[in-house]
Amino acid sequence: MRRLPAVLVSALLVIGCLVLIGMQAASPLLYSPRSDPGVPDHVNPAAQDMVTGDRAAQVLPLISDLLNTPGSLVLNIKGSDFEYAARDLQEYRQISRQLDSLVINLDMTEGELNEFRKANQQNLAILTELFNGTGRWDELQTLEIRYRDSGDSQMLTSITYEGEALRRRIQDLYRDYLDQDQVMRETGEKFGLDTSSYDRSISDFREIVSRIDENQDERMVTFTPAATPGERLYQLTLTVERERVSYMDTAVIRGLLFVHEKGKPDEVDLFIDSRRVRSISTNPDGSFSYSHLVEHDHEGTHTVFAVYSGSVFSEIRTFFVEREDTYLDLEPPVPGEGRVELKGTLMAGSTPVRSAPIEILADGKRAGTTYTGEDGKFSIGLKLSSGNRKVKVIFSADTFPLAPSESAVYEVLIPTPGPGTGNEESFLASPLHAAILAASVCASCVIAFFYLHRRRPGPKAPAPVFHLPGEPVPDPNEAMQEVLAEGATPAGGDLARPGDERPPGVDAPGDLPSLFSALRLAVSRHLAFLHPLSLTPRELCRISRDLAVQEAVCRFTNGYEQARYSGAKVPEDELDVIAIAASSAMNSLEGADH
Amino acid sequence: MPIISRPAWIAAFLVLFGLIAMLSHFSGTTLDYSRYNPEWNGTSRFFEMIGEQDAVTITRFEDLPSHGDALLLMPAPEDEYREDEIAHLVEFLEGGNILVLVSDREDENQITSALGSDIRIQHANLTSIDRYFDHPSSVIAFPAGDDPISAGIPHIVLNRPSYLLGGVPVFESSLLSWVDADGDSRLGSEETLQRYTVIARDSVGEGTLYVIADPSIFINGMLVAGPGDGNARLADNIITARPFLIVDQGHSRTAYAPEMIRVVNLFKESTITKMALITVIFLAASLLVIPWRRKS
Secondary structure, three states: OHHHHHHHHHHHHHHHHHHHHHHHHHHOOOOOOOOOOOEEOOHHHHHHOEOOOOOHHHHHHHHHHHHHHHHHHHHHHOOOHHHHHHHHHHHHHHHHHHHHHHHHHHHOOHHHHHHHHHHHHHHHHHHHHHHHHHHHHHHHHHHHHHHHOOHHHHHHHHHHHHHHHHHHHHHHHEEEEEHHHHHHHHHHHHHOOHHHHHHHHHHHHHHHHHHHHHHHHHHHOOOOOOOOOOOOOOOEEEEEOOOOEEEEEEEEEEEEHHHHHOOOOEEEEEOOOOEEEEEEEEEOOOOOEEEEEEEOOOOOEEEEEEOOOOOOOOEOEEEEEEEEEEEEEEEOEEOEEEEEEEEEEEEEOOOOOOOOOEEEEEEOEEEEEEEOOOOOOOEEEOOOOEEEEEEEEEOOOOOOOOOEEEOOOOEEEOOOOOOOOOOOOOHHOOOOHHHHHHHHHHHHHHHHHHHHHOOOOOOOOOOOOOOOOOOOOHHHHHHHHHHHHOOOOOOOOOOOOOOOOOOOOOOOOHHHHHHHHHHHHHHHHHHOOOOOOOOOOHHHHHOOOOOOOOOHHHHHHHHHHHHOOOOOOOOHHHHHHHHHHHHHHHHHHHHHHO | OOOOOHHHHHHHHHHHHHHHHHHHOOOOOOOOOOOOOOOOOHHHHHHHHOOOOOOEEEEHHHHHHOOOOOOEEEEEEEOOOHHHHHHHHHHHOOOOOOEEEEOOOOOHHHHHHHOOOOOOEEEEOOOOEEEEEEEOOEEEEEEOOOOOHHOOOOEOOOOOOOEEOOEEEEEEEOOOOOOOOEEEEEOOOOOOOOOOEEEEEEEOOOOOEEEOOOHHHHHHHHOOOOOOOOHHHHHHHHHOOOOEEEOOOOOHHHHHOOOOHHHHHHHHHHHHHHHHHHEEEEEEEEHHHHHHHHHH
């Protein structure tokens, strides 16, 4: 009963610990920097990953290179050094790609740097086309000399027409190049970079345009249509009904062939921008028409001419494609578990834009692409990670005569997918987790089995109970109860079996453990010592120091220790002496007790 | 001699351990900027450095010296300043001393304007591509010119800083920095890239005023941040700039601590109280040991 408070306190402490552990069981991590990301004034540095590399040191040299390379490229084009120009163009393309990657990696897909990137992309496309166009122009110059020498007027006409288309296109390219000038120059100046090379590229470009203009003017002046005197100037005439068109407008081209056989249809080849677009059958009266749908034509001037039988050329006509603004409407996104549904429409004025690529941006990063249908509508379901996401869609209008546009930004809360249904796997969905769980259950079962079937030691034998002569022999069960109540193992070693009635000492001098047990009990009883079984031989000797039998007790314990623990065999006569000492001590104690 | 059982030893050890843990707990806090906070958001390391310089802490500006070899550090101020206090600061600066004001709050513009400086703190969400941690506001700043406190420091790392207008720039963010007005951590179409001053200086009389637009650079988590320990070197340059270092603890968030911590730290920091505590411990131990010896 004295132990009850201690047991209660211990139990309360154990329960308290279990409750504390239980409170953390759902989230066993007590502390992690990630769980303490920061306060309003500062973020926890330990919760952040470190960023490698000096980013400004990567960006600024790239911008500098992108401002310098066009200067060298246009200079080489102007000097007709196409080998070096090709090398410059390749280098320019590589640097541009590096900037594109960097802007995406730095998550700067908006803002000034992205504006610079877009302008540079335009410049790259313009200069690539300039490189190809001027290369073709130089070929035309060579061909012109050859055909002029051979007097091939038909081929000269063809060259002149193609030259005219090239001139118009290069003029358009120059105009587009000037459109990028402000962004390129301002970015360079803002970052403290030298823009003189870029400025020089503009003047060189202008010189290329002027030179091509002069050459083509000369060619046109000397150009004489293949017509005999007395006949009309052109045997094939051409008109364009609308000279200014925009997206999804139709440029109607009509013509009349005078040199065909009456009543018999014939074939006329129609060229737009020096590319043959269609062979058209003429009507019996020689007339023909073609409706050109403006859909993927670039903004600017386009040349049109027709050729009959490879030798009869029409005059050159042009039409101008105007750029039209677009409107990209995004309906409020519908979030689902780990995904979002997006719907919207792309319109150019009142005209839907069909088959147009629509890019979806989530938090500024490209999350997917879809295409509009015939009605300009689009819809897409996207997987997104859970949390608040800013979503918008953009139309970049690369191959359309349309202005780019983007939708409004919507903030969408993407719910976390349920266990086992979304991106995050449930605990048992992972084979590794399931295997670990199964292995631990099996191991627990095996350990439990062996624990339950372990070899259990038999019941502890009670210590022999010394009873003085004349006393009734105690019940063996009582002796057992006493030993169990003490809850200790005899320090002296072996115990006599309960019910062993052999008198101690003299009757069995070789059974020293029994003698020791009997003497220990006798001394303890005499001294009212409560825990006799805890006494060692030396302690027995020590506690007997105030007794008259101390000498006999100590003689016995000394002999007992020597016989028991020295390992040497003790002679019989010494055993007798020891046994006599024990007997004498017990007899004396018996007398004293009575 | 009585035998002391093993459970008793374990109990004694646990009690001792508990006492040490309790004292350790009560001697620290988690208050932001507190000098008694040993966690990442405290300034205990910074104040250890200050302590090594035999700095004097003051709570009233009347105690400021007038001679010109002192530096007054005002880390993370919070309260408003009275006119007489500012007059003392003006007098201190005009005496040729240095005042270092470390704050990201526009409230402290009251001090700078009263001191006659044109430095103004602009509380904004300064963000940069040049960052040390993968967080937009972990802005790296670079020396903007020669100055004693930027000597030998390639760059420092800031943590949610404001920026400064006016004065002479001492540290600036890189060109790829912007004020993230819409809070999306990304450069938006309305946000412009430019360099922002984060540490500036200005002359006031014979003295010099430095304003640092981010007190977070001196918290424990940031003091060793960045390659080359730029923040620690900046702290060292500041506290060793003049032979006499004074730290304001009358208006600073670094002085914040619950009363219990003040008492515990009073014991920790005062030699007299330490001696008294040791005496009490020995006395208590002897009171326990003597009867035990008698009994045995």
